[in-house]
Amino acid sequence: MNRHHVIADVSAPDRRLMAAGGLIALGLFALPLFGSALVVDKLTLLMVYIILAVMWNLLAGYAGLVSVGQQAFIGLGGYFVLRLVESGMPPFLAIGLGGFLVLLAAWPLSWLVLRLKPAEFAVAMWVLAETIRSIVMFDPLVQGETGRSLVSLNAIDPDVRRTTIYLMAVMAVVISLVLSHALLRGRLGGESQAIRDDEEAASSVGVSTLRVKRWIFLISAVGCAIAGTIWLASAITFQPRSAFGINWSIFMLFMVLVGGLGSYLGPVLGALLFFALQEVFGDFGAWYLAGIGVVAILFALFAPRGIMGLIIGKTGQEPLSMRKLLITREG
Numbered sequence: 001m002n003r004h005h006v007i008a009d010v011s012a013p014d015r016r017l018m019a020a021g022g023l024i025a026l027g028l029f030a031l032p033l034f035g036s037a038l039v040v041d042k043l044t045l046l047m048v049y050i051i052l053a054v055m056w057n058l059l060a061g062y063a064g065l066v067s068v069g070q071q072a073f074i075g076l077g078g079y080f081v082l083r084l085v086e087s088g089m090p091p092f093l094a095i096g097l098g099g100f101l102v103l104l105a106a107w108p109l110s111w112l113v114l115r116l117k118p119a120e121f122a123v124a125m126w127v128l129a130e131t132i133r134s135i136v137m138f139d140p141l142v143q144g145e146t147g148r149s150l151v152s153l154n155a156i157d158p159d160v161r162r163t164t165i166y167l168m169a170v171m172a173v174v175i176s177l178v179l180s181h182a183l184l185r186g187r188l189g190g191e192s193q194a195i196r197d198d199e200e201a202a203s204s205v206g207v208s209t210l211r212v213k214r215w216i217f218l219i220s221a222v223g224c225a226i227a228g229t230i231w232l233a234s235a236i237t238f239q240p241r242s243a244f245g246i247n248w249s250i251f252m253l254f255m256v257l258v259g260g261l262g263s264y265l266g267p268v269l270g271a272l273l274f275f276a277l278q279e280v281f282g283d284f285g286a287w288y289l290a291g292i293g294v295v296a297i298l299f300a301l302f303a304p305r306g307i308m309g310l311i312i313g314k315t316g317q318e319p320l321s322m323r324k325l326l327i328t329r330e331g
Helices: 012-033 037-062 071-086 091-113 118-137 158-184 187-197 199-204 209-235 247-259 266-284 286-302 306-315
Strands: 002-007 325-330
Touching (some): 037 158, 037 247, 071 091, 071 247, 091 158, 091 209, 158 187, 187 199, 187 209, 199 209, 247 266, 266 306
């Protein structure tokens, strides 16, 4: 019987970087004490982007599962929150439970899509997202494309609501980064990267490829759902076209590819750049998309490994690298 384990260590520079990250997190938690309402709202959106980028990178960058349908879970997270709130549940409790309900929905779906080939998986996820959107639209509660507002959230003091949603968003980012770091530096990380690089070879040394891919798929689904619940709480209104829009996948692709696919910090850097571009070009209509497109083309031509690739080229090492040595033993 094959047994395998993963060798992983944390270097001194990485420990310093993690300590700096902890200080940044503390600063973010304290921001509502001195930040304006506009800053808090904008940073809430940035937190949503970071969560989505980290989750898509976990799926595609480490497990090799390229999806253009993660908006299915973003929208489902928001829809479940709407349903729970309308049934009488306190809105903030509903936001917390939205991710769990998506986990229950994603589990059976994983048995269908993870047996497909890579190209088939990507298309199937998009079809799945569109199918779920169509089903949700027929719910009388949603009122088609008109959507529905979370009226109970409007009853909460605006400052309390804004601060609570922001703190939930920061906490979700911290948890997603810490959890993904712990998972990727352990056995699951080594196995997922082995599957990404050569699935047949990974299977031959005893890696349960379907089990590993299912874990990554479910974690990513829940993370996207949590981002969706936070986004809905911030926007207040649920509209299927926005919640299940293909734009979410385009945003995730941009953030991860520009930041650095398969790197730990790349998605965070990509999310920061994407957010900055939105702030610069957001008021210029079509120029907003044009600006993002130009940046993507420039990176594809001159920095195909993204921002993290540029950093590695300058320093000779990847900060918080998740690359592993998978050791296999017989017996």
